[in-house]
Amino acid sequence: MSVATASGYLESLLQGRAQLPISPLAWLNRLRAEAVERVGALRVPTTHDEDWRFTDISSLTKLPFQPVHAASPLQTAEAERFYLEPATIRLVFVDGMYAPQLSTQVPGAAGDSGIVVTHLSAAVSAHATTLESHLGRHAEFCNNAFTALNTAFLHDGALIIVPRDVAVDMPVHLLFIATQKEAASYPRCLLIAESGSAVTVIEDYVALQQGVYVTNAVTEIALADNAHVNHIRVQRDSGQAFHIADCAVSLARASRYQSTSIALGARISRYNLNVQLAGEGAECAVDGLALITERQLADTHTCIDHIKPHGSSRQLHKCIVDGAAHAVFNGKIMVRPGAQLTDSVQSSRNLLLSGRAHVDTKPQLEIFADDVKCAHGATVGQLDSEEVFYLKSRGLSEMTARNLLTYAFGAEIIERIPVSSLRHRLKQTVLEHTQRN
């Protein structure tokens, strides 16, 4: 693939912008225009780019994915199976477009607290100043063609504002349903957790049916002092889809960010997670699980950036790779000169279930402070034959033994999700996945 055609490809994607309404906010129009300009200057990354060494997305450029402009008339009956019990505050987007008929309002009790869960375009007037200081300020698009594209299409999305000292008990479920083939969607989420607030947000990507489409998502999360955000991300797109996502998180003093990201779907997926510990004593736990098979590729790039002293980060990333699938993990831990007394642990553990399965894992430590504790490790292995024998010696079949061990490997991450119905559903998915084989 030549660079020229690749950049031509990005520009062809921009054609869909013609239908975008002009925003009443001048700065938002400017932001989009800057993004359009960047798209023009950037190109689709290739395996010659260090950051994309293992992830060949040239197949993406074979189809002229365009955004959907007419909202799909999706009915509750079709969307319901993706809902989570017990109740959540739910925003649903179908092919990237807000679906009011499927979304819920913030219920009375939570509403009184002043929490805002709405779609962006409804919030432009009421929250203009908040939006201006956050939207597009965390997810950098200067060198990222996909984030630039998403920003160029920035119009609607999810907005969550949790006011000062408010702890929301009910999880917020952001549900993105893909229904159309060859469509491009540009989901956008902005979560602002004001000081001392606490919230659990589930970002959930699902498909109504199998099909080739592209999801290009950007999420921005800002935690003020002492805020606590639990962010769960589940990517269960169609097995033929492309899923490219960028999440930028900024942590102020003594705030705590917990992230659990699960990648199950998509033919090719790429998730960039950038966590900046920008305030003293900030804390993050970043966990991930990729469970893939056949010819899937799941690429996770994380960067945990310790900027201020007394920060701590803990990361456990696991991949279960079957068939001829390929998992990529690149975990960068940056400790800047000002980040003394940082405490950081990173672990990448990978389970290969077939001879053709493949994983590339790369921890990347860049430490510029001297008084820090940083530990990291990576393992790649198969199921332990002694464990398999132990289970068989108790009467379990080879397959049951292997499934149980595979499940246990993944369950360690799933256990960390604080929403029991989702945990249960994911465990079920892992069991079904392992039983297929």
Place this chain on the structure above:
Amino acid sequence: MIYPDSKSLLEVRGLRATVNGIEILKGIDLTVRSGEVHAIMGTNGSGKSTFAKVLAGHTAYEVTGGTVLFEGKNLFELAPEERARAGVFLAFQYPIEIPGVANNQFLRLTYNTVQTQRGKDELDPLEFDDFVREKMKMLEMSPDFLDRSVNAGFSGGEKKRNEILQMALLEPRLAILDETDSGLDIDALRIVANGVNQLATRDNATILVTHYQRLLNYIVPDYVHVMESGRIIKTGGKQLALELESHGYDWVSSEQRAAAGA
């Protein structure tokens, strides 16, 4: 106990086995009839655990000679899980830790698998919970062990108790307990031994691999075998264990050598 008309449960004839091409078992002969308790003693590295694992079907060991009949059928035609379902149970010298698999889930799964195989009904989680707690009481095990991962972080003695708990659930025909006593404190030894004794019937049999006479005070063997270099070199009654305790293994070996020389 020795019953005059008992039928043979296990018949081992000239068993040879290798690991990584090294011969460890060099011709073992052993007959176990139902109702009996056999103790196997012997120096470190003499092949006791290897013998136990070969009987359980561990694939790291290659059987290179001899035959083993279990209830009259060729044991080597059965996969490890089939042996377990048929009633062979090995309590491991070093039980394996399985992080991420909850002990209660594991126990129920194995119990139900074996029950189904024997044409009996499965227990649902609630029924099983009552059932397993009853068994745990017998072994004076805290129910807290149900919620933990299988053996993960268990102390040496706790792992051994968990093995005997599995034995109590699966009710094997032939139980092979590989050094179940080592790692147990004095009280635990008595409790576990009581458990094993309660499980002993006319229709099953136990092979105890042990280094210590102490266990045999609690679980009284009908036969004591001494293993050396992959062979059973001497067999006697429970007296033999006491003699070994006072004279050491050297005494048997030299007796053997003398016999061979004579």
